[in-house]
Amino acid sequence: MKKSVLISLSAIIILAAVAAYGWFVWLPREITKERITKKANPPVLFGKNDYQIVQKNGETFIQIKKAGLRAKVPTGWHVEIKGDEVSKEYWVNLLSPDAEMFDVLTKGCGISIMAGENEEGVEEVEKEMTFIRNKINPEEKNNNSINKKYEFELISINNREGIKWLSQERPNFGQAAGINFIIDKKNNKLINISTVFPPGFKEKCTPIWDDFIKNINISKIN
Numbered sequence: 001m002k003k004s005v006l007i008s009l010s011a012i013i014i015l016a017a018v019a020a021y022g023w024f025v026w027l028p029r030e031i032t033k034e035r036i037t038k039k040a041n042p043p044v045l046f047g048k049n050d051y052q053i054v055q056k057n058g059e060t061f062i063q064i065k066k067a068g069l070r071a072k073v074p075t076g077w078h079v080e081i082k083g084d085e086v087s088k089e090y091w092v093n094l095l096s097p098d099a100e101m102f103d104v105l106t107k108g109c110g111i112s113i114m115a116g117e118n119e120e121g122v123e124e125v126e127k128e129m130t131f132i133r134n135k136i137n138p139e140e141k142n143n144n145s146i147n148k149k150y151e152f153e154l155i156s157i158n159n160r161e162g163i164k165w166l167s168q169e170r171p172n173f174g175q176a177a178g179i180n181f182i183i184d185k186k187n188n189k190l191i192n193i194s195t196v197f198p199p200g201f202k203e204k205c206t207p208i209w210d211d212f213i214k215n216i217n218i219s220k221i222n
Helices: 014-021 121-134 201-216
Strands: 052-056 059-064 069-074 079-083 087-097 101-103 106-107 110-117 144-146 151-159 162-166 175-186 189-197
Touching: 059 110, 069 110, 121 151, 121 162, 121 175, 121 189, 175 201, 189 201
Parallel strands: none
Antiparallel strands: 052 059, 059 069, 079 087, 087 110, 101 106, 110 189, 144 151, 151 162, 162 175, 175 189
């Protein structure tokens, strides 16, 4: 199944590591040779009906009850529920009116939301949160960990801890960012939300991305 999301599988260096574990875990990370030799099973994304578009008080929301997720769509943006009819796996693209995509977002602003089940993905997110904690200097603020190519931090939404990351900016690609959350460890459920700031659009898209994250709600699922 070809998944055309905001970040293509060949677009940025981080995905060399992602390919070893399944593309669902988009977190940029330092991986040893021993870790990438493990063969991973691909994730299983949620079905089309699991992604609901909700209108309330003139605002649009994406709701995924199975994940406990509710996110406000930026004003004026349109929603695309994308997927594969054969595998019945889907995700959501949120796109600004001026957005253009050719495998990757090349113009405008956009956000992709994916939710699904992946045991290896849950294990990796847990490992990466530990990795980030261990790299944090006690004197640093905001739980940031920085290397040459990426900036990571732990993020909390509704008392649920996850990972927020930002890639290095590249002239021909722009900059990528995202957040990863384990929503149900027992059933191996994950949420990945990612974005790209195309060249020339960082100043416009960054505040929208920051505001989008602030308005995310992740509730406890039964």
